[in-house]
Amino acid sequence: MRFPLLVFAAAVPLLVALGCARSDAAAAPTAAASPLADGAPVPPRMETAVFAGGCFWSMEKVFDGARGVQRATSGFSGGTTVNPSYESTFTNPAGHIEAVQVVFDPAVVSYESLVRLFWHNVDPTTADRQFCDRGETYQAAIFAQTAAQRRVAAASLRQVTARMERPVVARVRAAAPFYAAEAYHQDFARLNPARYEQYRRGCRRDVRLREIWGESAGVAGTRI
Numbered sequence: 029m030r031f032p033l034l035v036f037a038a039a040v041p042l043l044v045a046l047g048c049a050r051s052d053a054a055a056a057p058t059a060a061a062s063p064l065a066d067g068a069p070v071p072p073r074m075e076t077a078v079f080a081g082g083c084f085w086s087m088e089k090v091f092d093g094a095r096g097v098q099r100a101t102s103g104f105s106g107g108t109t110v111n112p113s114y115e116s117t118f119t120n121p122a123g124h125i126e127a128v129q130v131v132f133d134p135a136v137v138s139y140e141s142l143v144r145l146f147w148h149n150v151d152p153t154t155a156d157r158q159f160c161d162r163g164e165t166y167q168a169a170i171f172a173q174t175a176a177q178r179r180v181a182a183a184s185l186r187q188v189t190a191r192m193e194r195p196v197v198a199r200v201r202a203a204a205p206f207y208a209a210e211a212y213h214q215d216f217a218r219l220n221p222a223r224y225e226q227y228r229r230g231c232r233r234d235v236r237l238r239e240i241w242g243e244s245a246g247v248a249g250t251r252i
Contacts, residue, residue: 088128092215102127103126103129110207151240
């Protein structure tokens, strides 16, 4: 998060108190997919999707290694600053929120399945917050890359809204440039498993997901 949570007890490790904020270092388009974060063209037969669900460490972990996903990249989207650094979004977000760009094979996994996986890993009812991470960069949103994606995402949002007891604040947004975060943020959960799990448990992420989604928490599930 952007500021330490005072509600955590003093015994909670510093990494958890700071949340996802720190590691060791300081109209929709009609194209088939948006450019990749590194500027490379989208591989043949692949498409991209962009999801924002709070801490990009956690969103990357959700999609990295999922069936049909070639790669997931942590970064920022939705803002006005070109090529933002993590530090710049920390002090002056300028509209950017933490997000993950997912490159996937639509012959193996549908965009609809990825959208379901997204919903089952976020709290769609909290504004400017996901679990213990608080601040405007931690919004939940789907950046629809194409008109077809927008239709699927909008339909899923209606389903989620009908299911939730509290108002849903997560939104479907138009595609925006995606900028990769610094290298030390990439694959953070895989490269730092103990630290990441300590943070995740301290945030009670899985506890809250089960409260919202029940047995389908954290997985794609068969329905929303």
